[in-house]
Amino acid sequence: MSAVTSAAMSDAMSLDVRGLSIAARAAGGRTVPLVTDVSFRIAPGEAFGLVGESGSGKSMTALAALGLLRRGVAVTAGSVRLGGTELAGPGRAMPAGVRGRRIAMVFQDPMAGLNPAMRVGEQIAEVLRHHLRMGRAAAARRAADLLGEVGIEAPARRARDYPHTFSGGMRQRVMIAMALACEPAVLIADEPTTALDVTVQAQILDLLVRMQDERGMALLLVTHDLGVVAGTCHRLAVMYAGRLVEEGPVGEVFDAPRHPYTAALLAAAPENAMRGTAPKAIPGTVPAPGAYPPGCAFGPRCAHARPGPCDTGPVAMTESDGRRVRCARAPELALPGVPR
Amino acid sequence: MKTVTLPPDTALRRLMRRRRDDSLWSRLLRRRDVVLALAVLGALALVALLAPVIAPHDPVDQDLLHRLEGPSAAHWLGTDESGRDVLSRLLYGTRVSLGASLLAVAVAAGLGVPLGLLAGYLGGALDLALSRVADAVLSIPGLVLAIAIATALGPSLTNAMLAVGVVYAPGFYRVVRGSTITVRGQTYVHAAIVTGCSTWRIIGRHVLPNVGTPIIVKVFLTFGYAILAEAGLSFLGLGVQPPLASWGSMLKRAVRYLEQAPALVILPGLVILIAVLAFNTVGDGLRDALARRDREPS
Structure with missing residues (x-):
């Protein structure tokens, strides 16, 4: 019975993206699909990396979960749920009362x-006053506490400063404090370190992971940087041309990727290149939404594409031992991974 | 520990000085014309507030034995065609002219700022409709509309300046709408949405403070135009009614005595010139100071 309860509990707190499709209205009444049939689930206390190149639909997926899609872009199928609450759907x-309170x-x-x-x-106190109905003084105190928690020195004094007196890394800490103010169940971080200096990036990632761990939050980390995922996430999903192509535990995916795109991405990372050799770039570019090639969307750039199995598609995702992959040739390929 | 003394004119020292002086105010006050214009505006505001205290005579007191006289100990700037003290009338006229201009600017900003915020932030059909109305109002010559409204409602300064305010509202609307569209795309507005702020709260707390500076510039520039509009309407007899004085109505009456007492025309004309110049100088100075903030300090 208790197992059932705890399963229900974790259901109640997990972020569940199911069959999510997003499309943009284009001129002439056409719709251009941007994200197609994306499903994944993030349990409380789990850090989940959503990886892909620019235009793969990863940010769009995150924005949909927050109801932040631009005018003219809409969810056409599927849903995003947080426990029993549907956050997004057609x-x-x-x-x-959900944004800022349960998802940030x-x-x-x-x-x-x-x-x-x-x-x-x-700015932090505003969130507290709005959602938790805190009084002015209590909210101000809590805001200073939060600033202290994210590693701002002399938080009570700094709380009275304007943003221009903070560096980029410090501002990102303030943003994290603001996001964590109401103890949300889910935190979405969209490229949180891309705009920061390399030395600051690691600190911010450490902070995110520590906060996520301490509070048992579900973390959705959207990034194009596999290195970031390696150091922070439990599981990851790789997106290409608006679809998931692979999903699984970070260690296993890095050791033995099952989709040629994942393997190519790993090989393209400079830190994985053999010393003295150039990293292996993936030939070609990501197809623009609405101009996906027939058959497998990655086919034209894939070193393992063969006439026949790769011409029809996109194929369905297949699942085995806790991992999913969308590739017609996955069972016969043995792709190289990288040591972590 | 040894103290390091910088040579008098190193790049570092210049950089430090520049940093310290980089606030909007200090950049504004570095310009002598702006400082002078601000002093003029301060003096005008004081005069408007203190007119009853500092005026040597009652501005409507007639003394038909001393008509159209030149400067004297009793009447520093002479008397007008009814023997009224010109200095006192100018001082009281400051109150009327600035008050009327303030009304017009308040109406213009009161209409233009909230509508600009709504149109810029919400966009869509509302934006389209409001912008068309603004274009329509802009296409009507301001003074002509003011004259029409003042004629329809009866000649009164309040009616005339309400009309002027309506005519100037699209100017505020456009400035605010444009800035709002820029601010709306900023990440901090998205962040406010994500933290669950209501639309009204976002507009009031996150957008309005960040479009405030162009509004201030616009207030000063519009004030200058409003003074001219008041003078023009009063000159045509649609503004303040006798025996009250405004700068424009003084001009109107004095024109008839242009040959006998040219000072009666020159004095209010000069005051109008100085006031408008001061408002425009402060407005331009503010605009330059704000524009330079976005660039490398030079």
Whole structure:
């Protein structure tokens, strides 16, 4: 009975993306699919990496979960659920009181992420006052505490400063404090370190992982950097041309990727290149949405594509021992991984 | 520990000085014309507030034995065609002219700023509709509309300046709408949405403070135009009614005595010139100071 309860509990708190499809309205009434049939689930306490090149649909997926899609872009099928609450679905508006309270986001660009005309403490306190109905003084105190937790020195004093007095890394810490203010069950981080100096990147990632671990949050980390995923995430999913192509535990995927695209991405990372040799680039470019090639979308760039099995598709994802892959030739390929 | 003394003119020292002086105010006050214009505006505001205290005479007191006189100890700037003290009338006229201009600017900003925020932030059909209305109002010559409204509602300064305010509202609307569209795309607005802020709260707390500076510039520039509009309407007899004085109405009455007492025309004309110049100088100075903030300090 207790097992059932705890399973139900983790259901109640996990982020469940099921069959999500997103399309943009284009000129002439056409719709261009941007994301097609994406499914994954993130349990509480789990860090999940969503990886892909620019235009693969990874950010779009994250934005849909928060109801932040631009005008003219909409969810056409599937759903995003947080426990029993549907956050996104066709024709669905974001329910009130969820954003900021149960699901929060850290953005890519910390330099533009804070209101320049508002003291940072006030910006954090605003969230607390709105969602938790805290009083002015209590919210201000809690805001300072949060700043301290994310590693800002002299938090009570710094809370009264304006954003322009903070460096990029410090601002990202403030953004994290703001996102964590209401103890959300899910934190979405969209390229949280891309705009930062390399030395600061590691600190911010450490902070994110520590906060996620301490609070048992589900973390969705959207990134194009496999190195970031390697150091922070439990599981990852790789997206290509709007679809998931591979999903599984980080260690296993890195050791033995099953999709040629994943293997190519791993081989293309400079830190995985053989010393003295250039990293192996993937030939060609990502196809633009609406102009996907027939058959396997990765086919034209794939070193393992063969006439026949790769001409029809996109094939369905197959699942075995906790891993999923979308490749017609997956069973016969033995792709090289990288040591972690 | 040895103290390091910098040579007098190193790049570092210049950089430090520049950093310290980089605030908007200090950049504004570095310009002498702007400082002078601000002083003029301060003096005008004081005069408007303190007119009853500092005016040597009652501005409507007639003294028909001393008409059209030149400067004297009793009347520093002479008297007008009814023997009223010109200095006192100018001082009281400051109150009327600035008050009327303030009304017009308040109406223009009161209409233009909230509508600009809504149109810029919400976009869509509302934006389209409001922008068309703004274009329509802009296509009507301002003074002509003001004259029409003032004629329809009866000549009163309040009616005339309400009309002027409506005519100037699209100027505010456009500035605010444009800035709002820029701010709306900023990550901090997305962050506010994600933290669950209501639309009204986002507009009030996150957008408005960040479009504030262009509004301030616009207020000063519009104030200058409003003074001219008031003078023009009063000159045509559609503004303040006798015996009250405004700068424009003083001009109107004085024109008839242009040959006998040219000072009666020159004095209010000069005051109008100085006031408009001061408002425009401050407005331009603010705009330059704000524009330079986005670039490398030079």
